[in-house]
Amino acid sequence: MTEDPGAQVREALDAAGVEYEVMDCDPDLADTAAFCAHYGVPVEQAANTILVAGKPRGGGAKTYMACVVLAHTRLDVNGAVRRRLDVKKASFASADETRDLTGMLIGGVTAAALPEGMALWVDARVMDAPWVVLGGGDRSTKVKAAPSVLLALGAEVVDDLAVLAPPGPSGA
Numbered sequence: 001m002t003e004d005p006g007a008q009v010r011e012a013l014d015a016a017g018v019e020y021e022v023m024d025c026d027p028d029l030a031d032t033a034a035f036c037a038h039y040g041v042p043v044e045q046a047a048n049t050i051l052v053a054g055k056p057r058g059g060g061a062k063t064y065m066a067c068v069v070l071a072h073t074r075l076d077v078n079g080a081v082r083r084r085l086d087v088k089k090a091s092f093a094s095a096d097e098t099r100d101l102t103g104m105l106i107g108g109v110t111a112a113a114l115p116e117g118m119a120l121w122v123d124a125r126v127m128d129a130p131w132v133v134l135g136g137g138d139r140s141t142k143v144k145a146a147p148s149v150l151l152a153l154g155a156e157v158v159d160d161l162a163v164l165a166p167p168g169p170s171g172a
Contacts, residue, residue: 013153048068134149
């Protein structure tokens with residue numbers, strides 16, 4: 001992505017022919033817990049896009065992919081993701097890696113306008129929501145849409161990609 005990731009996200013959504021609503025967001029409230037609390041969005045309908053880095057068995061270059069999970073769940077990076085990637089080690093991509101690969105900042109990362117060829121997996125629970133809020137590509141917007149938008153973007157639905165997060169502040 002280049003100078004305006006938000007515009008590129010909207011272009012990707014338009015190209016996919018899906019309906020969506022852009023929601024303005026105070027950049028200081030872009031992180032999921034703060035966003036949900038301030039804007040009244042249920043965590044069960046806030047979908048986080050998380051980049052994962054996989055280190056292949058026997059060495060070699062890292063593999064990156066994107067996963068979408070609901071905010072009240074936790075991506076099973078050391079279980080489901082590592083097994084599906086068939087890698088020695090899987091970990092969350094750093095904020096710098098995420099920015100360098102996508103042009104997006106944490107708090108704005110989304111499933112739309114990902115780099116060409118990057119795999120996109122979505123936890124099956126996401127598809128059960130009547131609507132979800134995704135990142136908008138930048139920290140000043142979010143995108144509200146039906147979960148089917150993820151299928152239009154080429155996502156593969158994966159059962160048990162995430163696990164329920166423990167209750168409390170860290171699980172929100």
